[in-house]
Amino acid sequence: MTDLAHLRSDFPILDQKMNGHPLVYLDSAATSQKPAAVIDAVADFYRTTNANVHRGAYTLSNDATDLYEGARAGVAAFVNAAVGEIAFNRGTTSALNQIAYGWGLYNLKPGDRILLTLMEHHANIVPWQLVSRHTGAELVYVPHTGDYALDLDAFADLLDERVKVVGITAMSNVLGTINPVRQIADAAHEVGALVVVDAAQAVPHMAVDVKAMDADFLAFSGHKMLGPTGIGVLYGKASLLEAMEPAEGGGEMISDVQLESSTWASVPHKFEAGTPPIAEAIGLAAAVDYLQAIGMDVVRQHEVEITAYALDALTAIDGLTVYGPPDTANRGGAVSFTLADIHPHDLATILDQRGVAIRAGHHCARPLARSLNQPATARASFYLYNTPSDVDALVDGLQESREIFGVA
Amino acid sequence: MSLNELYREVILDHYRAPRHHDHLADPSGTAEGKNPLCGDEVTIEIALDGDVISDIGAIGVGCSISQASASMMSEAVSGKSRAEVEELVRKFKVMMAIEDSDEEIVNPDRPGEALGDLEALQGVRKFPVRIKCADLPWITLQQALEEAE
């Protein structure tokens, strides 16, 4: 198995006990842990270089600006975007809102359709609902198949000239499903629709190339990819960003301000109103460096292997149901499951007593939970610091759960 | 902290076979309680005969703690007057460390001593994350009682 266990010591938080047991962190789909390199990059910035960016006529501010813009260049290269195609913000949620309010609000009208998938996180649903209230555009959803793949036949049926935008998650945070974004984009472009990719789960866990995907817009969060909280990325094709309106106005995003109106700064700064998350961007760049030093193909390979190991061990437990594709070639490391009639919260409590941290609930994807007929599921999710013994601890805790609840 | 204290036999029994798990034909008061974070849901329906809860429905989906708490509560409040129910709610919340009490707790190891079967929920106190699960049906009952006014 691809062994990345030597990396564990880079993550200070992992070296602790939780409820008397070594911490087993299996909730990286919610947020990842941070290596010392990222923590240090943020602390060093505050210790040595902190100043506001793009403002000060002094060396310190210049240095801070260089680091901040350098971070943009690093993040852009990581997903094969041009530097000017990357705007920083608070996270995936804020990036998707920027697209809905900056592009959707101005380009959608009654009779138009917003085509989403039933796998979307609320972050790629609710902004479109808000915008549809203003524009009269209608929301339509592509279901998934019994194998938890996107239903491509249904997608083809739903895709017509009325569809102006397709919102799709590159990797489901519940099912783990990896969607064929390029194929979706090609079909969408045929009917003149734009494609908005929620890459919150994909960018941390596999190599993502915005050009190869032919994504029109794409969003991801720093905190799920070893970076700090409070930093996210909006990618847009240069021509689209040029034409797109800013969703937020304020300092730093203008070229000139008159009493009645203003003109915008050039792309990408027109999408960065106010003081940006400077230290967080620098921390994200350190996370990108860390991931690149390992290699995203190695990160992905490790996850494929540990997910395969987990799927084998979990499906061997009597009464356990996994909701997601069985084939690791088509899925990431988020594994959602239920165990007999034991409620996921009860599983989470029992596991917590053994130091094992998993998520229980609807995972911010209620439409999907409803379509699965499971108001709540338990979810274990893996990242590069997880080892097979973490999976073993999970399985032991699930066996204990069966005993406590007297599952035959 | 022991999981045995949390998952007592009675709790699992109420979870598996919830009492009063049927809707009432003609409730005097109804309230729905939801915990949007974890998805626990419980609907409490009460029929009042004068001042007394003559019948109750406690219907829901969710974790063992929320559903067992609803079921045990439904048994405990049946046939009780409003004043008695209020007293019970207060005692329950003191046991769960949701509310402070002025009275001295006679037996600190058993703050729920006076609560009968409900005392089984006392173990939840040691699992702060789960206290809100146990409390949900009680909050909902209070709302149903208000609605019936």
Ligand SMILES: Cc1ncc(COP(=O)(O)O)c(C=O)c1O
């Ligand atoms: C697929 C997906 N989209 C969007 C989000 C929202 O990300 P954030 O909370 O960082 O804005 C998440 C994470 O919670 C996610 O998993």
